[in-house]
Structure formats: structure tokens, C-alpha cells
Amino acid sequence: MKVLDYGSIELIETWGSDERIIEAARMSTGKGFNGWGTPYHAVGCPNQGDKIVAKCPECGQGLGDEKLLAYLWNNKHHTPFEMAGLVIEVKAPIFVFREWHRHRTQSYNEMSARYTPLPDENYIPSVERLMMQGGANKQAQSAGAVLTKEDAERFREGLRIAYWHARETYEWAISHGIPKELARLPVPVARYSRMRASANLRNWLQFLTLRMDPAAQWEIRQYANAVADLVCENFPRTYQLFDQTRVK
Amino acid sequence: MKVLDYGSIELIETWGSDERIIEAARMSTGKGFNGWGTPYHAVGCPNQGDKIVAKCPECGQGLGDEKLLAYLWNNKHHTPFEMAGLVIEVKAPIFVFREWHRHRTQSYNEMSARYTPLPDENYIPSVERLMMQGGANKQAQSAGAVLTKEDAERFREGLRIAYWHARETYEWAISHGIPKELARLPVPVARYSRMRASANLRNWLQFLTLRMDPAAQWEIRQYANAVADLVCENFPRTYQLFDQTRVK
Amino acid sequence: MKVLDYGSIELIETWGSDERIIEAARMSTGKGFNGWGTPYHAVGCPNQGDKIVAKCPECGQGLGDEKLLAYLWNNKHHTPFEMAGLVIEVKAPIFVFREWHRHRTQSYNEMSARYTPLPDENYIPSVERLMMQGGANKQAQSAGAVLTKEDAERFREGLRIAYWHARETYEWAISHGIPKELARLPVPVARYSRMRASANLRNWLQFLTLRMDPAAQWEIRQYANAVADLVCENFPRTYQLFDQTRVK
Amino acid sequence: MKVLDYGSIELIETWGSDERIIEAARMSTGKGFNGWGTPYHAVGCPNQGDKIVAKCPECGQGLGDEKLLAYLWNNKHHTPFEMAGLVIEVKAPIFVFREWHRHRTQSYNEMSARYTPLPDENYIPSVERLMMQGGANKQAQSAGAVLTKEDAERFREGLRIAYWHARETYEWAISHGIPKELARLPVPVARYSRMRASANLRNWLQFLTLRMDPAAQWEIRQYANAVADLVCENFPRTYQLFDQTRVK
Numbered sequence: 001m002k003v004l005d006y007g008s009i010e011l012i013e014t015w016g017s018d019e020r021i022i023e024a025a026r027m028s029t030g031k032g033f034n035g036w037g038t039p040y041h042a043v044g045c046p047n048q049g050d051k052i053v054a055k056c057p058e059c060g061q062g063l064g065d066e067k068l069l070a071y072l073w074n075n076k077h078h079t080p081f082e083m084a085g086l087v088i089e090v091k092a093p094i095f096v097f098r099e100w101h102r103h104r105t106q107s108y109n110e111m112s113a114r115y116t117p118l119p120d121e122n123y124i125p126s127v128e129r130l131m132m133q134g135g136a137n138k139q140a141q142s143a144g145a146v147l148t149k150e151d152a153e154r155f156r157e158g159l160r161i162a163y164w165h166a167r168e169t170y171e172w173a174i175s176h177g178i179p180k181e182l183a184r185l186p187v188p189v190a191r192y193s194r195m196r197a198s199a200n201l202r203n204w205l206q207f208l209t210l211r212m213d214p215a216a217q218w219e220i221r222q223y224a225n226a227v228a229d230l231v232c233e234n235f236p237r238t239y240q241l242f243d244q245t246r247v248k
Numbered sequence: 249m250k251v252l253d254y255g256s257i258e259l260i261e262t263w264g265s266d267e268r269i270i271e272a273a274r275m276s277t278g279k280g281f282n283g284w285g286t287p288y289h290a291v292g293c294p295n296q297g298d299k300i301v302a303k304c305p306e307c308g309q310g311l312g313d314e315k316l317l318a319y320l321w322n323n324k325h326h327t328p329f330e331m332a333g334l335v336i337e338v339k340a341p342i343f344v345f346r347e348w349h350r351h352r353t354q355s356y357n358e359m360s361a362r363y364t365p366l367p368d369e370n371y372i373p374s375v376e377r378l379m380m381q382g383g384a385n386k387q388a389q390s391a392g393a394v395l396t397k398e399d400a401e402r403f404r405e406g407l408r409i410a411y412w413h414a415r416e417t418y419e420w421a422i423s424h425g426i427p428k429e430l431a432r433l434p435v436p437v438a439r440y441s442r443m444r445a446s447a448n449l450r451n452w453l454q455f456l457t458l459r460m461d462p463a464a465q466w467e468i469r470q471y472a473n474a475v476a477d478l479v480c481e482n483f484p485r486t487y488q489l490f491d492q493t494r495v496k
Numbered sequence: 497m498k499v500l501d502y503g504s505i506e507l508i509e510t511w512g513s514d515e516r517i518i519e520a521a522r523m524s525t526g527k528g529f530n531g532w533g534t535p536y537h538a539v540g541c542p543n544q545g546d547k548i549v550a551k552c553p554e555c556g557q558g559l560g561d562e563k564l565l566a567y568l569w570n571n572k573h574h575t576p577f578e579m580a581g582l583v584i585e586v587k588a589p590i591f592v593f594r595e596w597h598r599h600r601t602q603s604y605n606e607m608s609a610r611y612t613p614l615p616d617e618n619y620i621p622s623v624e625r626l627m628m629q630g631g632a633n634k635q636a637q638s639a640g641a642v643l644t645k646e647d648a649e650r651f652r653e654g655l656r657i658a659y660w661h662a663r664e665t666y667e668w669a670i671s672h673g674i675p676k677e678l679a680r681l682p683v684p685v686a687r688y689s690r691m692r693a694s695a696n697l698r699n700w701l702q703f704l705t706l707r708m709d710p711a712a713q714w715e716i717r718q719y720a721n722a723v724a725d726l727v728c729e730n731f732p733r734t735y736q737l738f739d740q741t742r743v744k
Numbered sequence: 745m746k747v748l749d750y751g752s753i754e755l756i757e758t759w760g761s762d763e764r765i766i767e768a769a770r771m772s773t774g775k776g777f778n779g780w781g782t783p784y785h786a787v788g789c790p791n792q793g794d795k796i797v798a799k800c801p802e803c804g805q806g807l808g809d810e811k812l813l814a815y816l817w818n819n820k821h822h823t824p825f826e827m828a829g830l831v832i833e834v835k836a837p838i839f840v841f842r843e844w845h846r847h848r849t850q851s852y853n854e855m856s857a858r859y860t861p862l863p864d865e866n867y868i869p870s871v872e873r874l875m876m877q878g879g880a881n882k883q884a885q886s887a888g889a890v891l892t893k894e895d896a897e898r899f900r901e902g903l904r905i906a907y908w909h910a911r912e913t914y915e916w917a918i919s920h921g922i923p924k925e926l927a928r929l930p931v932p933v934a935r936y937s938r939m940r941a942s943a944n945l946r947n948w949l950q951f952l953t954l955r956m957d958p959a960a961q962w963e964i965r966q967y968a969n970a971v972a973d974l975v976c977e978n979f980p981r982t983y984q985l986f987d988q989t990r991v992k
Contacts, residue, residue: 028860109824179381268509
């Protein structure tokens, strides 16, 4: 799944399922999964324009263990959601990873500029993105001046030059014997890096709560949306509950 | 405490003490702290050239609850060391923070370039540091060329220019209405940022184990050494045990 | 602070303060603590019948950094609350510790029946407590029969006998060479044990959210109330915000 | 898998694999899994009497990515081992769960005596187990008396009576209207309960390090051995490395 200009999100693996969450919750009373009420013949992911249904659109009935799942979510009994999870591979700019790594419950393995040159790909926002002020967190906005389309274009050109400059310095350093771990000093926070990230479903949903929020930076929101699609495809009933209660 | 060219480590607060660790460990048998055998009139921190003594240098005797403390440490009964801790304030380059934040058991509050311009200070390694190849991790070294003193000086000049360029792009962007959260894109990973970090003593010692190790990058080792001094001053008997068993 | 028939909560140590939380939050913009608007001459803890005031009751004005503190709490910017914390000592029945230890972000050191006999103190609920059905979680209630005062008294007597029996078996075992770690098998979950527990303020408030909740078992709620008093005395402005938003 | 008299360990699910661990580790240099050197036609689990081989017993050669895996393990680069894991279901006595739950990095969902009567099954150690003094931790042993076979049998009889007594008190309470959450007070710590537990492989190996250790109580060691078998079957190359370095 492509994200931003050079980025991506790729699913490596999932474990657990909506059913497993019910089984884990039923440990407290010694019972297991009983069955869903709704045949899932109309299920989809809202981020992809589909509609998730809680009831069968044909017979109008529904709700077997969907009821318990909704009770768990709505009453913040979150531990059963730790019994499922996802491992993904992410390619994103360093400034996005810097925000991402604040989520201390995830496991990370990232490419290291100390050991290998990061690929020379750097994020350049589109003119439309640069003009987008309203959606952003107020504190993150510009200092007052009104941005014109021409200046947005000029900034993109300025970035290209700054990135080129950083690259030149890096390559000169490598070819003249500067240690890799120091040659990287001029690398901009716009530089793309790669990582694997793993977390249980409870923690991924907490990540989505914070990073799909309108106050989150637009760039990390694009990654969160892509993660949300993976969650929805693999845990559709849980995602539906999450989607109904999150801030939009 | 000054670290690198513009960085620092400052102690904000500690909690607990070597005595508290003993008290917590004695919970298992319902007893408390009995007293140290050694009057601490000759204690110091090895990083500062002082000598920590396990026995009283005058009477040659010692070892009250030092014995239990040593037993805990040497047998990896680490939970009592969670009953003490430190809060510090750190100023360091972004590439150091990137390594630091992998320690997921610490609590962080960092300055954000999304909301406020980071001070225009960027790390420039000294010529001596650049020439230092042996101490570094092999993978982190240069690609083969032998670095001369002249080229080390040239790299420092190249960094100054690259940093200046990044700064120009940033300031032009701010004054032309680019959102702060995007104006920061060309900021190099050498840029200094600030944070508060808090952790319990067990987790700080784990941090020191990894970051005082000769395989860690020289720059983060300078920060780890400064943290070690704070640990030593506030938890001298625990630090002594740590210092005896760590890889040097 | 006495809790239940033989239990207690004792403060060992705190670190940080309401001011430190503000300082940590202001790291993001590079500023510090500015000062409270309200001179705290009317502050108290609601659990103790006092009233916490947000404004000076004399001049009617207020709100310096109280405003930022409220913003942080109400918008779930919880990381600055990790920069403070408490260490306490608790004496409580094993079934209370079983619930308590589900809070995996706390640090624990507990007395161990493997190494030392737990004191022969066992929880016996009062008649009033036994008659209290309404407040409890529905699933936790009795199976249908209506409890009389006489039967409540009889149950108390039955407990005394069961505890005595468990004790006899234990002591016989110890005196006949059964290993301590097995002699403990008949010990009831009503037996009192002791521990030290440490956590940062964010995690203590999460503990209080779950354990002061009317759906929590009455016994652990008494402990949570005692912890709440300690939080209130040491972090009065933060506690006030917590108290306003919790479920009662 | 049966454990003790009424207990069990059952595998619910795994994620990841030895290969995935290599892939995650290679993120740092941007490369992936290259392939094992050894065709695994002689692999087994040492706990089950099998032999794990590092080299092909036919051709005498081996070591493809086994070499990197060993490097990671032996140099404590543990984060790639977080990219795999297991979910299991456990039936064990409460005193075993009390030790187990100190592992705060696992996720748990346990049966609750607050909501449902725990099955009336209680652990009774065999005479052989009771006579076993040498293997146990010294502090956990008996106070001095030498245990005879007859007294071991008598203790077993004493346990049966104590358990019966606790049960009687419980059932009388339930049938007379005592809330379930209080009727459980006389339940002994020998009572069996059930739970699901989930953790990543790094944390399971840490659990095994502590709980397969000869100083751990014999009962939890039987559970740890059963978990070890599951780890070995699903992550044979990683288990081999663990097994070579653990204390036996």
C-alpha cells in the first residue's frame, strides 16, 4: 500500500481474530465463542468506501457474540483485545518515525543509517498539502504569512536543493573515510527509512486513536489510515466498534 | 553537565535510595533494612576518578546489607531496583534521541519542531572524534578510505554549510507561510533538541549497560557516562555493583 | 491508614509534583512552569470531606497554569503525568492482590509464603458488608437466595473455622518437615500479605479509574480510596481534575 | 499437555518463525532472510529426548542464517525475537498463577471466582514430590524436621480434608445468599484456575529463563517445561540457542 511520495505500509502477518477475542473474554466465566449472529455477507471497510453492517441486511436480524464484543469495547474491557495482533513493514520519513516511536508498547526493528546508507529518498509534500492549513493543529501552522501557490512551489524547489546538498556532503564524507555513523549527520528528518513494527490489537487501536485524530499531523494520519485498512480487513467486527467511537 | 559541543545532562529529581532497595527486597521475608557495614567515608564515583570501597579502609571490615545488595544484583533479582529512580533533562542531537527512544521503559517529554523552532544548534564532531575509528563498531566505520586530518577539517566545514543551508530553507519557509510542521523537513538529524526523561533505577542501569558499551556510538556513550555519574552520586552502592559487572 | 479488618496503606515516598507535570509538558515548546493563579489557601481532598477550589474563594480569580494542567488532563495528553509518582506499602488479602497485580505497569515486591509464613490474619467481612448487594457488580452477587443477618453471622463463623483448619494443616506440615513452599497449599485467598508497590502518577490514576469504579469489588475499592487520599494530598491540583471526570 | 494432577498447557496459536526473526534483524541493513544452511531433517526438542543439530548429520556442513541467529542471541540483540510469539491456555493452581502474573509483559485473561465458581479441583502433591528437598530453593525448604513417607501421606490426607472444608463453606455460602465475590474467601491457593496467556518470543524466553531455573518452585517448572516444548516445536532454531545458554 503506497503512502506519501515514496512511502508504504505492508502487512507481514496477523494473529488472533475477532473470535479469539471473544474466547479470551469468556475465560472469566469458563465459556467460549458461541457464534456470530450476522452472516458477514455485506462486510467491508469504511475507509475503503464499504459499509460494515451489524445486522444482516436481508433478514434484519443479528447479534450473537457481536453483543459481547460491543460490551467489551464500550466498557473498556481492553485486555481480550491483546490476544490478537499485526506485524507490518513501514517505509516512512524520519519525522514520522519519530512520532511513531513514542508508542512504547510496539516492537520495532528499523534500518540504521549507522550501518548502511538510507536510500536517498526524501519527502516532498505536494502543493495541495502545503496549502492545507485548516485541518492541521493550530500550533503546527505557519506564523502568520499567507502562503501562495507560487511560494509553495518554491519551497518544494528549496527542499530539493537542501536534500541534494545533504546528499553531496554525505557522499563526499563516505568516500573520504568519515565513519558512516558520522557521515549521516546532515541527513534531513524528511529522509525515508524502513522498519518492521509489531503490536497487539489493543495497542494498534490506541495508535489509531491518537494518529487518525484530526489533530495529528497529516502525514502520520496517512500511515494510520493505511494501518486502519489492514485492521479492518483482518478484524472487521472489532474495527467497526472502534470506528463508531473514534473522533473524526 | 556539558556533553558534546552544545549538549547537556541535568538532574531534576531522584527517588528511593540504596536503603529503599534493601527494604523492598526484604518484603519477601517480612524484614527491613538492617544497616550498612561500611561507614561511607571514602566513597566516590569511578567515572570521576574516585574509588568506591566495599570495606572501611580504616578498620578493614564491612558488609552489612551490602551483602544482600550484591546478592540481588549478581543473581539478577532486579525488581527491588525498580523502587528507586531518576528524572533528568537532556539536550542532545536528534540522532542521539533516536537511539535513546528505543528504550521503551522510559517516560519522555520532548521539545517538538512541530510547535516551536528547535534552537539552531547542530552537532559538529571534533577532528579527534572524526579520526577515532578503532573504538567504533566495525559496521559503523568508513567504507575503506583512510581519513586525513585535512579531510576531517573539510567535513566540519561541509557540515557548517549544510546546516546553514537547512536553516535558510527553514526560515524562508516560516516567513512565507509554510506550516511549521512542514518547514522542519530539511532539519538535519544533527540538530539539538531537549527532553525530560524518567525511569526507575533498574531501567536506567539497563540503559547504561547498552549505551556505555564500547560498541555503542561514541556520542551516546558521552551521555550515558554523564547519566552514570548521576546514578553513582545518588545510589553509590548500587552503582558500584553495576560498575564491577559491566563490559568495559 | 487502616483498611478492612487487618489491612493498611502506608506512603513510603513520592516524587514530582503538580509543578513538575507542567514543566514536563512545556518541554514541547521550550518553556517552563509559570505559576499557579490560585493561592492554595482552601485546598483539601474531597475523599476527606474537604473541598478543592479552582479559584481563590476571596478574590474570585484564578487560573494560571491550572489552565494548562486541565487542558492536558481533559485532552488525554497523559505523558507529563509520568514525571511524578508514589511508592506505597500495602497490607491486603491475597484475593485483593490478585486483582491488583493485573496492573502490569506497577512495580511490586511482595512477601512470599514460599520463604516465610504469612502472618495468620485472614479477612472476615462485616455483617453490613455481607448484606451489601446493590452496590456490587451483578455477576458477583449471590445466586438468588436472600441473605439473612443470621446467615451472615453464620458465614463469619464458618470462615473462622475454615481459616483455623487451614492454619492447623499448615502448622502440622511445617513441624513435620513438609517444605514451606508446599505447606502453604491450604492457605485461603483471604489471607493477608504485604507488598511495596511503585508506579508513576499516570498509572496510579489509571488504577484509581478502574478500582474506585462502582463496579469494582468493595474490598479493593477501600484500598483505592486510601491510595486516592495519598494522591490528593501530594498532587492536589491533578487529583482535582481526576476527581471531576471519574465515574462515581 | 497434562501438567501436575489436574493441570494442562494447550497451544492456541503462534505467530512469526525463526525466519521472521532473521528478516526483522536484517531490517537494520536493508536485507532479508537468506536461507538456513542445514536441511532440518534431524531436528527435535531436547526436552522430549530429541537432538537438535546445528549441522547436517549427513554432509557435516551447515550454518546459513543460523550464524546470524546465534549472533543475535549470544550478543543480546533481543528485539528481533519480539517479532514472533505464542498464545497458550493454562490450567494451574492459584499459587502458580501468582508467580506467573509477576511477568508483566504477558497478556492475561483468567477465569474469575468473582463471577463463576472455580472448578473444585485442588492440587495435591505426590509423596515423591513432597520428599524432594534437595532440588528446591533452600529458603523454601522445611524448617528442620525430616519428613517421613508416612507423614507425607498424612499431609496429603490433611490437604484433602482442608479442601473439603473450604468447599463446604463455599457451597453453604452460595446457597444462603452470600455474594459470589465473598463466598470465595476460603478458597485455598491450591485451587485450579484457567487462563489464556500471550507474549512475544523474547518475553517467553525470559519467562523460561526464570521458571526453568533449578531455583524456581518445582510446580511452576513443570509448566515452564511444557511451554518450552511448545517453543521448541515452533521455533526450533531459536530454542536450540536458548537451551545451550540457560542454567540447568
